[in-house]
Amino acid sequence: MASYLQIENISKSYGPKVLFEKIGFNINEGDKIALIAPNGTGKTSLMRILAGKDKSDSGGKIMFLKDIKIAFLEQEYEFDPEKTIFDQIMSSSVEFTAGLDQESLWEYERRVVKFLTNFNLSDPDQLMKELSGGEVKRVALTRMLASEAEFFIMDEPTNHLDIDAIEFLEGYLGRSRCTLLMVTHDRYFLDRVCNIVMEMDHGAIYTYKGNYQNYLEKREERIANYNAETDKVRNILRSELEWIRSTPCARTGKARYRINAFYDLKDRASQVYTQKQVSMEAMKGATRLGTKIINCKDLSFWYGDKCYLDGFTYNFQRYEKVGIVGRNGAGKSTFLNLLTGHMFEDDPGILTGTIERGESLKIGYYHQSGMSFNPDDTVLDIVNDTWLLNRFLFPHEMLNNKVDKLSGGEKRRLYLLTILMQQPNLLILDEPTNDLDIVTLNILEEYLKEFSGSLIIVSHDRHFLDKLVDHLFIFCGDGLVKDFVGSYSEYREFIKEYEAEQRSQARAEEKAAKEKAAKEAAKNTPAQEPAKKRKLTYKEQKELEQLEKDLGSLASEKAGLEEKLNSGTLPYDQLQTASERIGEIMELTDEKEFRLLELYELQ
Numbered sequence: 001m002a003s004y005l006q007i008e009n010i011s012k013s014y015g016p017k018v019l020f021e022k023i024g025f026n027i028n029e030g031d032k033i034a035l036i037a038p039n040g041t042g043k044t045s046l047m048r049i050l051a052g053k054d055k056s057d058s059g060g061k062i063m064f065l066k067d068i069k070i071a072f073l074e075q076e077y078e079f080d081p082e083k084t085i086f087d088q089i090m091s092s093s094v095e096f097t098a099g100l101d102q103e104s105l106w107e108y109e110r111r112v113v114k115f116l117t118n119f120n121l122s123d124p125d126q127l128m129k130e131l132s133g134g135e136v137k138r139v140a141l142t143r144m145l146a147s148e149a150e151f152f153i154m155d156e157p158t159n160h161l162d163i164d165a166i167e168f169l170e171g172y173l174g175r176s177r178c179t180l181l182m183v184t185h186d187r188y189f190l191d192r193v194c195n196i197v198m199e200m201d202h203g204a205i206y207t208y209k210g211n212y213q214n215y216l217e218k219r220e221e222r223i224a225n226y227n228a229e230t231d232k233v234r235n236i237l238r239s240e241l242e243w244i245r246s247t248p249c250a251r252t253g254k255a256r257y258r259i260n261a262f263y264d265l266k267d268r269a270s271q272v273y274t275q276k277q278v279s280m281e282a283m284k285g286a287t288r289l290g291t292k293i294i295n296c297k298d299l300s301f302w303y304g305d306k307c308y309l310d311g312f313t314y315n316f317q318r319y320e321k322v323g324i325v326g327r328n329g330a331g332k333s334t335f336l337n338l339l340t341g342h343m344f345e346d347d348p349g350i351l352t353g354t355i356e357r358g359e360s361l362k363i364g365y366y367h368q369s370g371m372s373f374n375p376d377d378t379v380l381d382i383v384n385d386t387w388l389l390n391r392f393l394f395p396h397e398m399l400n401n402k403v404d405k406l407s408g409g410e411k412r413r414l415y416l417l418t419i420l421m422q423q424p425n426l427l428i429l430d431e432p433t434n435d436l437d438i439v440t441l442n443i444l445e446e447y448l449k450e451f452s453g454s455l456i457i458v459s460h461d462r463h464f465l466d467k468l469v470d471h472l473f474i475f476c477g478d479g480l481v482k483d484f485v486g487s488y489s490e491y492r493e494f495i496k497e498y499e500a501e502q503r504s505q506a507r508a509e510e511k512a513a514k515e516k517a518a519k520e521a522a523k524n525t526p527a528q529e530p531a532k533k534r535k536l537t538y539k540e541q542k543e544l545e546q547l548e549k550d551l552g553s554l555a556s557e558k559a560g561l562e563e564k565l566n567s568g569t570l571p572y573d574q575l576q577t578a579s580e581r582i583g584e585i586m587e588l589t590d591e592k593e594f595r596l597l598e599l600y601e602l603q
Contacts, residue, residue: 039412342365364420427455
């Protein structure tokens with residue numbers, strides 16, 4: 001495999017904080033790499049250096065394979081608000097379209113329109129300034145994917161996307177032969193797209209082939225081995241310490257070398273690997289929750305000519321955990337604002353129906369865009385509790401840092417702390433996983449599983465939803481909200497089965513309609529002598545034989561897959577793949593059986 005990228009000895013620091021120092025790694029053709037690390041350790045800084053928007057402090061080398069096409073996706077896509085979607089994409093794609101002949105340029109434009117359609121952006125003439133954050137991200141992804149680059153470099157590609165868009169991107173990248181380096185916190189996305197996990201840890205790079213679970217296991221082995229080696233060094237150090245204490249100061253040059261080696265051992269012996277983790281032990285409590293939470297009756301909401309809710313009725317219960325999913329713009333965040341009374345003061349829209357809130361209700365509302373910190377405030381100005389800050393990975397040396405200097409994930413973590421320290425009994429989280437690192441997400445999930453109050457979550461993180469919610473509100477658009485009891489993965493399986501049944505029913509109805517039309521035509525046709533059946537041609541006979549073999553093979557494959565599904569031992573990713581394949585087999589079987597009958601009738 002060709003080496004697409006070689007990195008040697010690059011470093012980055014901000015003041016006294018070293019993000020990474022003289023790191024190096026190699027990316028080969030076909031590698032699909034997920035780069036993961038705690039917030040604030042330099043993931044985005046590394047991506048900016050690769051994109052040429054920042055420089056390594058130590059020089060070093062960044063060598064891309066000559067003449068390969070590279071596409072970058074940054075967290076924030078720069079755009080002209082006055083341009084249309086289509087014009088914005090074309091104007092920012094000059095490096096991909098320069099030198100193309102007219103036919104190739106048309107082909108590029110067709111790809112742009114295709115990806116816009118896949119991302120549910122149906123109007124290429126819509127102005128960029130009218131788009132939501134998730135829609136802007138889909139424009140940026142369209143520009144990247146339409147390039148058909150050999151090497152994609154992406155920083156948090158799933159942030160702000162709805163689940164439909166994530167699953168389309170996941171499927172496309174999973175099938176693509178592209179080479180990929182991406183920063184992501186989406187564990188399902190990582191597992192289904194990537195074949196290598198690269199970890200940035202304590203300023204160094206570690207690479208693990210395989211999925212996320214394999215990474216966790218191998219990482220624990222690495223840490224255990226490192227600490228075991230430290231124990232061995234300490235044993236050697238003890239004997240050397242005895243030698244130092246029992247030996248006169250005047251020694252030969254060889255002994256002085258041994259003294260120097262002693263101090264090297266002392267430094268190594270002090271290096272024990274410890275991983276700092278967010279601690280939420282202090283947040284376990286919640287204000288006492290009464291029997292009445294929020295009761296909604298015949299709730300309808302219009303904003304302009306768009307309906308976000310149509311006759312919604314539901315009484316939220318104590319201790320329930322509900323997830324809310326749906327496409328961008330379907331009204332999820334608007335619904336949360338209605339529940340909490342946070343609507344637009346200048347133009348609140350038209351609300352009918354009633355919302356009643358319990359007297360003992362204390363809401364903690366984590367907004368998507370709720371961080372309104374003064375950039376000149378320090379961490380300690382925001383939360384004046386050094387013990388809590390330390391538990392949330394804000395050590396003493398960070399307390400006087402201005403908020404403006406924090407990474408996106410660090411700001412999110414600080415904002416989450418301001419919500420949780422209020423000890424709410426109804427916690428409403430609007431896209432809480434954006435910008436949080438995987439370690440923090442795992443800790444947050446464990447905390448929320450034990451949260452002694454009610455929980456409402458809007459999220460595009462399928463793993464997060466699967467771990468936490470009892471049921472889902474599906475925002476279908478035009479004000480329609482459906483309630484599904486179960487996890488998100490169970491909901492997707494239900495939808496796939498339903499869609500497969502619908503396709504099968506449509507094919508059966510089409511076949512019945514054709515048969516009926518044929519019978520009607522036969523009634524209206526004068527009786528004729530029965531046509532003599534002809535022999536099949538050599539080609540048709542071969543097709544018939546192949547169809548019979550194919551149907552037998554498909555039946556065997558389906559039986560084998562069903563046996564695996566019923567075993568209850570398949571991992572989730574294999575379970576999903578097997579379920580999808582069974583759906584494909586059923587479709588193929590219907591098609592081949594229909595053709596087989598046609599050939600039988602010719603004989």
